[in-house]
Amino acid sequence: MTCKCENNCADQKEQELLKIIEKHKGKKGALIPVLHDAQDLYGYLPLQVQKIISEQMNIPLAEIYGVVTFYTQFSLHKKGKYQIRVCLGTACYVKGSGKIYEELKKELNLSGDGTTEDGLFSLESCRCIGACGLAPVIMINDDVYGELTPADIPEIIKKYRDRKQGQ
Amino acid sequence: MSKMVTLTIDGIEVKAPEGSTVLEAAKLANIKIPTLCYLKGINEIGACRICVVDVGAKNLQAACVYPVAEGMKVITNSPKVREARRVTLELILSNHDRKCLTCVRNENCELQNLAKELHVDDIRFEGKTNEYTIDDFSDSIVRDPNKCILCRRCVSVCKNIQTVSAIETNERGFDTIVASPFNMSLKDTPCVNCGQCINVCPVGALREKDNIDRVWKALADPDLHVVVQTAPAVRVAIGEEFGLPIGTRCTGKMVAALKRLGFDKVFDTNTGADLTIMEEGTELIERIKNGGKLPLITSCSPGWIKFIEHNYPDLLDHLSTCKSPQIMLGAIIKSYYAKKMGIDPAKIFVVSVMPCTAKKFEVKRPELSATGYPDVDVSITTREAARMIKEAGIDFNSLPDEHFDDPMGDATGAAVIFGATGGVMEAALRTVVDLLTGKDNEDIEYKAVRGLDGIKVAEVKAGDLTLRAAVAHGLANARKIMDQIREGKADYHFVEIMACPGGCINGGGQPIQPAKVRNEIDVCAERAKAIYSEDENNPIRKSHKNEKIKKLYEEFLEKPGSRKAHELLHTHYHQRENYPEECCGIV
Numbered sequence: 001m002t003c004k005c006e007n008n009c010a011d012q013k014e015q016e017l018l019k020i021i022e023k024h025k026g027k028k029g030a031l032i033p034v035l036h037d038a039q040d041l042y043g044y045l046p047l048q049v050q051k052i053i054s055e056q057m058n059i060p061l062a063e064i065y066g067v068v069t070f071y072t073q074f075s076l077h078k079k080g081k082y083q084i085r086v087c088l089g090t091a092c093y094v095k096g097s098g099k100i101y102e103e104l105k106k107e108l109n110l111s112g113d114g115t116t117e118d119g120l121f122s123l124e125s126c127r128c129i130g131a132c133g134l135a136p137v138i139m140i141n142d143d144v145y146g147e148l149t150p151a152d153i154p155e156i157i158k159k160y161r162d163r164k165q166g167q
Numbered sequence: 168m169s170k171m172v173t174l175t176i177d178g179i180e181v182k183a184p185e186g187s188t189v190l191e192a193a194k195l196a197n198i199k200i201p202t203l204c205y206l207k208g209i210n211e212i213g214a215c216r217i218c219v220v221d222v223g224a225k226n227l228q229a230a231c232v233y234p235v236a237e238g239m240k241v242i243t244n245s246p247k248v249r250e251a252r253r254v255t256l257e258l259i260l261s262n263h264d265r266k267c268l269t270c271v272r273n274e275n276c277e278l279q280n281l282a283k284e285l286h287v288d289d290i291r292f293e294g295k296t297n298e299y300t301i302d303d304f305s306d307s308i309v310r311d312p313n314k315c316i317l318c319r320r321c322v323s324v325c326k327n328i329q330t331v332s333a334i335e336t337n338e339r340g341f342d343t344i345v346a347s348p349f350n351m352s353l354k355d356t357p358c359v360n361c362g363q364c365i366n367v368c369p370v371g372a373l374r375e376k377d378n379i380d381r382v383w384k385a386l387a388d389p390d391l392h393v394v395v396q397t398a399p400a401v402r403v404a405i406g407e408e409f410g411l412p413i414g415t416r417c418t419g420k421m422v423a424a425l426k427r428l429g430f431d432k433v434f435d436t437n438t439g440a441d442l443t444i445m446e447e448g449t450e451l452i453e454r455i456k457n458g459g460k461l462p463l464i465t466s467c468s469p470g471w472i473k474f475i476e477h478n479y480p481d482l483l484d485h486l487s488t489c490k491s492p493q494i495m496l497g498a499i500i501k502s503y504y505a506k507k508m509g510i511d512p513a514k515i516f517v518v519s520v521m522p523c524t525a526k527k528f529e530v531k532r533p534e535l536s537a538t539g540y541p542d543v544d545v546s547i548t549t550r551e552a553a554r555m556i557k558e559a560g561i562d563f564n565s566l567p568d569e570h571f572d573d574p575m576g577d578a579t580g581a582a583v584i585f586g587a588t589g590g591v592m593e594a595a596l597r598t599v600v601d602l603l604t605g606k607d608n609e610d611i612e613y614k615a616v617r618g619l620d621g622i623k624v625a626e627v628k629a630g631d632l633t634l635r636a637a638v639a640h641g642l643a644n645a646r647k648i649m650d651q652i653r654e655g656k657a658d659y660h661f662v663e664i665m666a667c668p669g670g671c672i673n674g675g676g677q678p679i680q681p682a683k684v685r686n687e688i689d690v691c692a693e694r695a696k697a698i699y700s701e702d703e704n705n706p707i708r709k710s711h712k713n714e715k716i717k718k719l720y721e722e723f724l725e726k727p728g729s730r731k732a733h734e735l736l737h738t739h740y741h742q743r744e745n746y747p748e749e750c751c752g753i754v
Contacts, residue, residue, distance in 0.1 A: 047349055047748060060332030061746055062356075065348030069337045076349075 016041055017049065021056045031059060031067060035074055044075045072126075080115045080122035082160045084108075085139045089128035096149070097136035101125060103150035104138075107157050120161070174239040189220055189230040189241055200243050201252065203259075203281055204318035205231040206367055207686040209328065214319055216255045217281065220248060227251050249285075256285055261292040263370070264313035270371040277369035277681050278316060299344065304352035306531050307360035307376055307524040307675075310334075312344050315372035321345060321364035328668055329642040331474070333358035345372075348746065357477040357745045359642070361470035361666045362524030362548075362675015375524045375676060378545045379555055385516040385544070386429045392508075393516045394432040395425050396496050396575070399440065400522040400586035400671035401549045403697035407678040408553030409563040414693035416701060419568020424556045425520075426569060435571040436519065437578030439496030440585045440594070442719070443467065444710035446736055447489045447591075448598045449727035451661055455632070460484045462637070462652065462659040465591050467491045469529035470666025470675075472740060474642050479649050480742035485662075488737040490542070492585065493519045493526060494535050496575060497542035498735045503723045504574070505538075517543045520552040522586070522674035525666065537735045548676025579713050580705035587695040588640035588670035589616035589623060592663040596627055596636065597709045603629040611708055617699070619669060619691055622647060624659075635659045641668035672698060 020037040024030040034053055039045055045068050054061040068074040086092075086101045104123055108116050115122040131137045134146025145156060170185040176196050183192035188211075193200050204215035213229030220230045221242040230243070242248065260282060267273050299312035319336060322345060326332045333356040337346050347356045365373045385393045406415040425433045451463050466472060466487040475483060490498065497519070501512040519526060526546040529535065535542045547555075556563055570576060581597050584590030593613045600608055615625035616636065621644040627634045637659045639645045645664045651657040667674050669691030680690050702708060710716065724732045 047746065050348070051746060051748075060326070060335075061348045062332045062335035063326070066335035066337050070339045 013041060014052065017052055018056065021053060025057060031057065031064065032071075035064075035068060039074060044078050046076065046078075077115055077122070078119070079124075080120050082121050082140050084121055084123050085126045085129065086123070087127070087129050087131075087135070087137045088125045089132070091128070091132040092136040095135040097138075099150050100136050100138060100148055100153065103153040104157075107153055121157070172235050172237045172239075174235050174237070174241060176241040177243055183235045185235070187235055189222065189228070189233045189235060189239075190218060192235045193220075193230065193241070193243060198243055200230045201281060201284060202231055202682065203256075203277065203316070203369060204320065205686075206320050206682045209367055210318065210320040210323045212319065212323075214317070215259070217252055219251050219255075221245060253285055253287060256281060256287055257290050257292055259316050260287065260290050261294065262296050263316060264296075264311070270314070271374045271377075272368075272371035272679075275679060275681070276371065277683075280681070295341070297341070297344070302346075302352050303376065304354040305358065305360065305376065306354070306528040308353055308358070308362060308365065309374050309376055310346075310353060311372050311374075312346065313372075314370050315345050316370055317343055317345060318369055319345070320367040320369065321373055324363045324367050325358075327643065329359070329361060329363060329666070330646050331357060331359055331361075331642060334364070351746065355747060357474075357743075359470040359473040359477070359666060360525035360528045360675075361642070363667060365524065365675050366673070366677065366679055368679075369682065375548050375551065376527055377551060378527065378547050379551050379558075381545050382518050382547060382555065385518070388516075390514060391516045392431050392510050392514055393429070393518065394434055394500060395428075395430040395518045395520060396434040396436045396439070396493060396500075396543075397421060397425070397520040397552075398436045398493065398522055398586065398671060399583045399590075399698065399701075400674060400677065400694070401520050401552070403586065403672065403694045403701070404522065404677045405549050405553055406563075407680070408550065408557075411564065413680070413684075413688060413690055414697040416697045417563075418701065419570070420563055420566040421552075422571055423566040423569040424561050424563055425552070427561050427566075428555055428559055430518070432572040432575075434496065434500065434575035435578050435582075436493050436496055436521075437582035437585070438575040438713070438715065439492030439494075439499070440467075440582035440591075441578050441710040441713045441716050442495050442499070442736065443489055443492045443585075443591075444581060444594050444598050445716060445720075445727045446495075446732060447487050448595050448602065448710075450487055450489065451595065451599060452602060453728065455660060462657060462662045463487055464662045465664060466740075467585065467591055468664065468666045468671075469523065469525040471642070471645060471664045473525065473528070473743065474645065474666060475649070476740055476743040477745055478646070479653065482649060482652060483740045483742070485652065486740055488733075488739065490535060490736055490738050491526075491529065492582075493521060493546070494529065494542045494738075495736045497530075497535075498537040499719070500575070501538040501540055501542065502735055503719060506723075507574070512538045512540055515540075516545075517541075519543050519546045520549065521546050522549050522671045522677045523667075524548060524675040526676070532738075534738055549674075550676060550678060553678070574715050574718070577707075577713065577715050579710055580702035580708035581710045582713075583701040583705065584698055586671045587617070587698045588619070588665050588668075589613075589638045589663065590670065590698070591665075592616045592625075592636055592638050592661065594710060595661065595663075596634070598711045599634070600627060600629040601709065601711065603632060616663075617695075619689070619695075621668075634661065636661050636663075638663045640665040640670050642666055669695070 024034045050064050137146045171182045179196045181196040200218050203217040213232035218230040219227035222228050302310040402418040406417040464485045497517045505512040530543040530546045581594035597611045616638045623638040625636045639648045672694035673691045
């Protein structure tokens with residue numbers, strides 16, 4: 001992986017990845033724990049990371065990619081600075097979270113789950129996040145927003161956009 | 168003997184070995200249970216649910232994986248079972264691109280046949296269907312996920328039999344797709360183009376890259392001298408495309424058919440095989456005498472070559488530098504034959520009919536153009552050749568036997584056995600032992616290297632020397648030998664490796680036999696019998712006794728391993744990267 005900054009953080013990350021693999025290597029069912037830790041490290045599981053795991057663990061890349069795409073918890077795409085999760089579980093959905101999701105897509109100019117071009121936001125639909133009493137619910141990083149209507153969305157997003165400018 | 172258990176299937180008492188499946192037990196009672204994803208020895212995973220039966224449990228069970236038990240009562244034919252199978256099949260069909268009329272597998276499609284067998288006269292389910300991009304970037308294999316029924320046979324053969332794993336089952340639920348990682352084209356993966364995935368595909372989701380149009384175009388061009396050459400394994404399989412029994416020898420009819428298609432000359436790739444033995448045998452003797460890199464490994468199989476380039480680049484110097492027989496012959500056609508006939512090599516168009524899909528990739532290797540033109544212009548599979556013969560309206564089965572053309576038509580029995588696993592080794596031994604002992608040895612049938620065991624080893628006395636030989640076919644077996652070599656644990660002189668299980672007779676370009684045939688008949692063994700009978704019926708059974716080859720050396724190449732031979736008949740290999748990072752998905 002090529003890193004634009006000067007302090008070799010990509011190499012550092014790769015060293016950490018190798019340590020993660022070393023920790024789990026040889027154990028039965030080691031792949032999924034390695035993928036979890038690798039995703040925590042990188043935020044997602046791009047080709048380069050999967051290739052390192054494949055070579056080090058002697059598991060074909062195709063098999064790894066099959067596992068990564070089977071489980072929704074793994075991501076192939078870089079997440080935004082602010083990760084928005086929209087609950088489309090039953091309780092939220094009947095309370096109109098589908099419309100919230102549509103509004104977020106419009107606001108972020110995305111066609112579905114994904115990351116905005118500036119890398120600031122990523123949108124992800126998910127199942128229950130355990131706050132059904134507040135339905136419909138979204139989370140932005142660790143902040144929870146409940147009892148939403150589509151009209152609330154632009155202001156919430158603006159708050160995070162302004163935060164970026166403020167920094 | 169394993170313990171037998173007694174069960175009843177549809178009221179019929181059956182004794183079946185403990186551990187066998189309901190499907191196997193039903194076969195013993197002559198009860199047919201329909202299957203779709205099941206392919207004996209390759210894919211036994213109960214994925215498609217077509218073979219469901221009632222074993223008295225709450226849910227219907229997949230017969231192909233459900234083990235028999237003492238006293239079990241199985242019902243294979245009840246309204247519940249029939250309805251379940253039918254609904255399953257209708258659901259599969261509802262998301263299948265049903266362009267049967269224009270499908271390469273029309274009339275040889277396991278899904279089509281099953282729909283007929285299960286009397287599906289309507290598909291009740293309509294709704295969303297998947298629409299995928301067809302991957303036709305590979306020179307050898309076209310992958311059309313719109314026709315895929317997710318049986319996973321291709322995944323299994325690629326992963327378990329070949330240890331290539333270029334494709335896998337990705338995503339989940341309705342989005343499930345058999346594809347390469349990151350939706351890369353097969354072209355950008357370690358796919359070796361062996362085409363075993365095509366041979367196991369029940370439908371038209373995997374097929375060869377069709378090059379027929381290029382051949383028709385060349386044949387119609389009055390300025391071109393169009394010659395064709397046919398590999399050993401084609402002649403014992405092409406008859407299957409015309410309804411002849413598996414293992415029918417069709418050499419004469421095949422030649423006659425190709426002449427009628429309009430080729431100016433029909434040559435035998437076996438001549439290239441004899442030439443390979445002369446060059447490779449010489450290479451082996453030199454390496455043994457001069458302390459060269461051993462074991463020497465054969466280089467005829469282009470699937471195997473790509474496999475070693477991806478997986479064992481550190482061992483490339485073990486490979487023989489010999490080009491494969493088809494490429495050698497192509498180079499000789501465009502040099503020696505061109506000169507002899509006074510034809511400009513630019514005007515010669517060489518077509519090869521091969522049992523192989525990897526040959527399509529091989530002919531496009533830029534280094535394989537000794538005369539400045541590609542040694543072989545187009546390679547087509549046995550199946551494509553049969554399609555051309557059908558399209559031309561030639562009645563194959565009533566053709567007379569005709570003979571290959573001079574000067575590349577009289578090859579030996581040693582050459583024809585190249586088509587079966589162990590054949591190159593046996594042919595090489597016939598020549599090398601004679602050359603090393605200076606005698607015309609009569610014991611020429613090296614049975615230890617024949618047959619379908621995954622890895623075969625033999626020790627052969629040649630004067631003072633004991634030649635140690637090993638043969639592997641199927642890339643999982645090749646991997647075992649290569650690991651031994653890498654660890655320094657293999658003290659063989661000579662190793663033969665063929666990418667496809669069984670060798671070229673079971674190549675990825677051969678006629679496709681459906682599961683119902685493959686589950687009952689050992690197709691490889693039948694085709695191999697025909698190959699060995701071609702050998703037995705040939706009066707000359709040693710490559711160095713081929714008069715045409717002798718003449719070729721006298722008139723043109725001087726001697727095996729000469730400078731000229733190296734220019735025309737030898738090549739080099741290079742490491743290939745697995746999944747280059749600049750490659751992105753095709754969707």
